[in-house]
Amino acid sequence: xxxxLARGALALMALYLLIAIPVGxxxxxxxxxxxxxxxxxxxxxxxxxxxxxxxxxxxxxxxxAIPEDEPYLLSEAGKPYLASELDQPAAMLWVRFDLLPRxxxxxxxxxxxxxxxxxxxxxxxxTAPGRPPVLLQRPLTAPPPGCxxxxxxxxxxxxxxxx
Amino acid sequence: MAEITETPEAxxxxxxxxxxxxxxxxxxxxxxxxxxxxxxxxxxxxLPRRLGYAYLLGVVGIGGILFLASHLFGVPLRRPAIAVxxxxxxxxxxxxxxRRRRPAPAPHPGPYRRRNPWQTLAALAIAAVCLGPLASALxxxxxxxxxxxxxxxxxxxxxxxxxxxxxVLRDDHxxxxxxxxxPLLPLAQAVAQETFGAGEDEQDxxxxxxxxxxxxxxxVLDGTRRAAGPVAAILTTLCAALPPFFSYGxxxxxxxxxxxxxxxFYGAGTVLLLVAQPSPASGFAAGCLLAGAxxxxxxxxxxxxxxxxxxxxxxxxxxxxxxxxxxxxAWFGAAAAPVLIVFAMLASWRVAIPNRADEDYLGALHxxxxxxxxxxxxxxxxxEALRWTFRWSDWLGFWILxxxxxxxxxxALRRPLARRMLLAGLVPAVIGWAAYAVSTRVTDLIGETWExxxxxxxxxxxxxxxxxxxxxxxxMRGRILRES
Numbered sequence: 001x002x003x004x005l006a007r008g009a010l011a012l013m014a015l016y017l018l019i020a021i022p023v024g025x026x027x028x029x030x031x032x033x034x035x036x037x038x039x040x041x042x043x044x045x046x047x048x049x050x051x052x053x054x055x056x057x058x059x060x061x062x063x064x065a066i067p068e069d070e071p072y073l074l075s076e077a078g079k080p081y082l083a084s085e086l087d088q089p090a091a092m093l094w095v096r097f098d099l100l101p102r103x104x105x106x107x108x109x110x111x112x113x114x115x116x117x118x119x120x121x122x123x124x125x126x127t128a129p130g131r132p133p134v135l136l137q138r139p140l141t142a143p144p145p146g147c148x149x150x151x152x153x154x155x156x157x158x159x160x161x162x163x
Numbered sequence: 164m165a166e167i168t169e170t171p172e173a174x175x176x177x178x179x180x181x182x183x184x185x186x187x188x189x190x191x192x193x194x195x196x197x198x199x200x201x202x203x204x205x206x207x208x209x210l211p212r213r214l215g216y217a218y219l220l221g222v223v224g225i226g227g228i229l230f231l232a233s234h235l236f237g238v239p240l241r242r243p244a245i246a247v248x249x250x251x252x253x254x255x256x257x258x259x260x261x262r263r264r265r266p267a268p269a270p271h272p273g274p275y276r277r278r279n280p281w282q283t284l285a286a287l288a289i290a291a292v293c294l295g296p297l298a299s300a301l302x303x304x305x306x307x308x309x310x311x312x313x314x315x316x317x318x319x320x321x322x323x324x325x326x327x328x329x330x331v332l333r334d335d336h337x338x339x340x341x342x343x344x345x346p347l348l349p350l351a352q353a354v355a356q357e358t359f360g361a362g363e364d365e366q367d368x369x370x371x372x373x374x375x376x377x378x379x380x381x382x383v384l385d386g387t388r389r390a391a392g393p394v395a396a397i398l399t400t401l402c403a404a405l406p407p408f409f410s411y412g413x414x415x416x417x418x419x420x421x422x423x424x425x426x427x428f429y430g431a432g433t434v435l436l437l438v439a440q441p442s443p444a445s446g447f448a449a450g451c452l453l454a455g456a457x458x459x460x461x462x463x464x465x466x467x468x469x470x471x472x473x474x475x476x477x478x479x480x481x482x483x484x485x486x487x488x489x490x491x492x493a494w495f496g497a498a499a500a501p502v503l504i505v506f507a508m509l510a511s512w513r514v515a516i517p518n519r520a521d522e523d524y525l526g527a528l529h530x531x532x533x534x535x536x537x538x539x540x541x542x543x544x545x546x547e548a549l550r551w552t553f554r555w556s557d558w559l560g561f562w563i564l565x566x567x568x569x570x571x572x573x574x575a576l577r578r579p580l581a582r583r584m585l586l587a588g589l590v591p592a593v594i595g596w597a598a599y600a601v602s603t604r605v606t607d608l609i610g611e612t613w614e615x616x617x618x619x620x621x622x623x624x625x626x627x628x629x630x631x632x633x634x635x636x637x638x639m640r641g642r643i644l645r646e647s
Binding site for chain 2: 003005006007008009010012013016017019020021023024025027028029030031032034035038039040041043044046047050051063068071074090093094096097100101103104105106114116117
């Protein structure tokens with residue numbers, strides 16, 4: 001009985017290998033073929049093939065506008081405020097990665113006034129994963145009363161007083 | 164809003180990118196070989212069996228030392244520090260190797276042993292299958308959720324600020340997902356990027372993640388060889404290399420998830436702790452690898468504790484029946500020490516980071532809910548888990564084969580080694596079961612995580628598979644000999 005069980009298991013293994021090895025080799029062939037097709041392309045061109053040229057161009061524009069050490073507000077189109085801490089919209093996560101290491105700040109309902117949030121110059125609106133985000137510049141005024149100037153603004157020209 | 168302009172063209176960098184990617188692997192593999200040279204139980208292994216441990220030890224060694232240096236002493240995570248930490252173990256390993264070299268003995272005639280062609284074919288098939296995820300990782304940008312959401316983001320912040328105590332983590336103004344997640348892989352990724360001067364979209368870390376699949380398979384080869392001999396080992400390793408989930412699934416080699424690395428650290432630690440001949444050196448190596456598991460993912464902590472508990476059982480069992488090579492307290496202490504140190508390091512690092520954008524499962528856990536849910540939710544958990552276990556596109560029937568081999572070779576489970584490894588292999592599934600018992604979205608969570616729990620316990624389960632397979636092969640060989 002046990003020998004028959006062993007033979008059956010070995011036969012099943014042979015069947016598994018007969019199926020899985022060609023599948024594995026085919027997967028490797030497909031990936032190598034895809035790699036050859038993108039050989040020699042700069043990273044931007046490869047990203048454009050995968051994520052779409054409009055998305056990549058929009059991200060590049062945002063990167064040029066926002067210095068690496070300056071933060072930005074991040075929101076989702078049609079939903080300016082996150083509902084809770086565990087609310088993690090896919091579109092916002094997708095864009096945030098491509099803007100790293102820039103720091104993102106999000107808006108949540110019920111948050112108290114914040115010295116730094118009011119001094120962030122940029123707002124990035126994520127539309128959908130893979131869709132081009134939109135960059136908006138917020139009017140910059142002097143720090144709110146009682147707030148020191150944010151560190152990322154110290155290199156900028158003196159701000160006009162708030163109306 | 165300004166007009167959208169064309170993306171500026173950069174110079175073609177494919178060859179340089181491939182070289183940087185492979186350099187990122189060497190950055191950890193070479194120091195790891197140096198560490199392995201200093202530990203006798205690893206030094207004695209053949210190169211293929213040693214390479215898996217070397218890569219994993221390199222990642223935990225380089226990453227762990229830089230983590231300590233950055234967190235405790237404020238050392239900037241830049242090239243000078245990276246160079247020192249990477250070069251020293253290589254030099255120590257070379258010195259150790261040179262000192263142990265002896266003049267080659269005079270050759271004596273012995274029986275000529277031809278290399279088994281089937282083993283060579285199996286090795287070639289495994290290499291060809293592993294080439295696929297490597298090519299995919301090098302040719303396409305990172306597009307998986309956990310890699311972009313958590314691990315890659317953390318790596319970017321660490322690299323930008325040159326410290327594991329990045330201000331973006333410590334200030335809850337900034338939107339960071341899971342800021343307290345263990346930072347070993349993001350740190351290692353940042354180190355690889357920094358070493359080779361990667362630009363904004365140059366993802367010179369992809370091969371670093373893909374190499375964990377290769378390391379895992381080398382560890383499987385070693386663990387199964389110890390348990391069941393060379394034929395069962397190569398067959399098991401070949402079967403283990405083929406499920407597409409390991410190469411292309413969410414959590415596989417083409418992603419920047421941490422599950423493959425966790426499987427490697429935990430699996431290698433259990434092989435050295437629960438299978439290998441016990442010695443303080445093997446215990447220390449196992450402890451370092453389990454410490455790597457703790458520093459890789461939240462699940463690493465309970466996995467490391469479970470492995471140490473199984474080692475304690477092994478210690479108590481052998482001490483009641485002492486024999487040559489019995490494990491001693493020094494062996495267990497050498498294994499536990501690195502894990503305890505890393506627990507303390509991680510706690511110290513986390514204390515300054517306000518937790519946010521995190522489910523905080525442990526904080527929300529109530530034991531009564533856990534026990535009740537573990538039983539009452541079984542009618543939901545079991546069918547859903549089985550559906551993902553036997554998903555053809557991810558596993559090609561591997562787990563059906565696993566059950567068949569276990570059934571055919573079940574007497575092998577009488578061996579204490581096989582029972583220990585079976586328990587070790589089931590621990591991740593138990594962790595998953597606990598999470599599903601209390602989750603508010605059970606079905607979704609099982610779909611997102613169950614296969615990764617199977618991955619985490621994979622190495623110990625392959626050792627059980629090989630033991631059963633070896634038993635079956637011996638039975639058949641014995642029958643053939645009797646019949647002839």
